[in-house]
Amino acid sequence: MAFQILLNFFLAFVWMFLSVSFTAQSFLIGFILGLLVIFAFRRFFSSRFYLLRVGAVVSLLFLFIKELIMANISVLKVVLRPKLDFKPGIFALPTELKTDWEITLLANLITLTPGTLVVDVSFDNKILYIHAIDIEDVNESIDEIKNSFEKAIMEVSR
Amino acid sequence: MSVIISWIIALLLLIGAFLSLVATFGVIRLPDIYTRNHAASKGATLGIMAILIGTFLYFYQEHGHFNSNLILAIVFIFVTAPVAGHLIARAAYNSGVGLSENSVRDDLKGKEEYEKQNSSI
Numbered sequence A: 001m002a003f004q005i006l007l008n009f010f011l012a013f014v015w016m017f018l019s020v021s022f023t024a025q026s027f028l029i030g031f032i033l034g035l036l037v038i039f040a041f042r043r044f045f046s047s048r049f050y051l052l053r054v055g056a057v058v059s060l061l062f063l064f065i066k067e068l069i070m071a072n073i074s075v076l077k078v079v080l081r082p083k084l085d086f087k088p089g090i091f092a093l094p095t096e097l098k099t100d101w102e103i104t105l106l107a108n109l110i111t112l113t114p115g116t117l118v119v120d121v122s123f124d125n126k127i128l129y130i131h132a133i134d135i136e137d138v139n140e141s142i143d144e145i146k147n148s149f150e151k152a153i154m155e156v157s158r
Numbered sequence B: 001m002s003v004i005i006s007w008i009i010a011l012l013l014l015i016g017a018f019l020s021l022v023a024t025f026g027v028i029r030l031p032d033i034y035t036r037n038h039a040a041s042k043g044a045t046l047g048i049m050a051i052l053i054g055t056f057l058y059f060y061q062e063h064g065h066f067n068s069n070l071i072l073a074i075v076f077i078f079v080t081a082p083v084a085g086h087l088i089a090r091a092a093y094n095s096g097v098g099l100s101e102n103s104v105r106d107d108l109k110g111k112e113e114y115e116k117q118n119s120s121i
Helices: A002-018 A024-040 A050-079 A100-111 A135-157 B002-029 B033-062 B068-094 B107-119
Strands: A089-094 A116-121 A127-132
Touching (some): A024 A050, A050 A100, A050 A135, A050 B002, A100 A135, A116 B068, A127 A135, A127 B033, B033 B068
Antiparallel strands (some): A089 A127
16 A cells, blocks of 8 residues: 555656656646556555545544544433433453554544443453443444444455 | 634534533533543543634634644544543553442453453463
8 A cells, every 4th residue: 555655656756757847736647647557557566456445544534523423412412311310331342353553443433432432452452341321222233333333444454 | 605604613613612511511410430431532522623623714714824733633632532531441440440330231340351261372
């Protein structure tokens, strides 16, 4: 991924030197042309075409913002309820993600999800301990959300 | 157009102030540290972000001043607030602060056993 971006910059500079105009416009034109070249030669790279990954990162960002707003609405509902009759608790969530940054990202996403807060991560990075504010009605729906988060993060790291 | 942006700015500032207020109510009303952490880490994050976006839009519209520091501040808060919430909850649990009485499950109690079983392999 990093190699493809570096190659794209290099091709843009080559375009600037070829057309002897050192402006931002010619850099941009060279960058787009280099993108086309990399797309044409994508089967020679070991990883996939890097714009797909950029798109996955952008969609993950939007997921982040959406979850933050949903979480605030749910906290609003819990706090302003006249009777505090929810059932909090800590549950364990097994995760399939391997590397440290993926797990950090997942933990941050979970913390900003409605009604959940990561308390601890097991030593072998296989289990996340999550505090849920209302464990009864959230438990199954949370697992679904987790699957969608894990999928989105795997989409980035693939 | 500028009237609409003024309304958006006012709305953002009011939403931010309201969310911060609700987060404060949550810290006062909720029973234990973990549920309070929910209110503080979520409500305050989005509240401060909305206020900062409103401030950014105000200076951009009224004075034509593009203040990139505010955008950086939004990103920093967005990244660091959940980590802070996690660290506070983890420190509280490890130093023995209990959950509130009406909590129903505590899987973290089995953590040491889990570690003992798996670290020997």
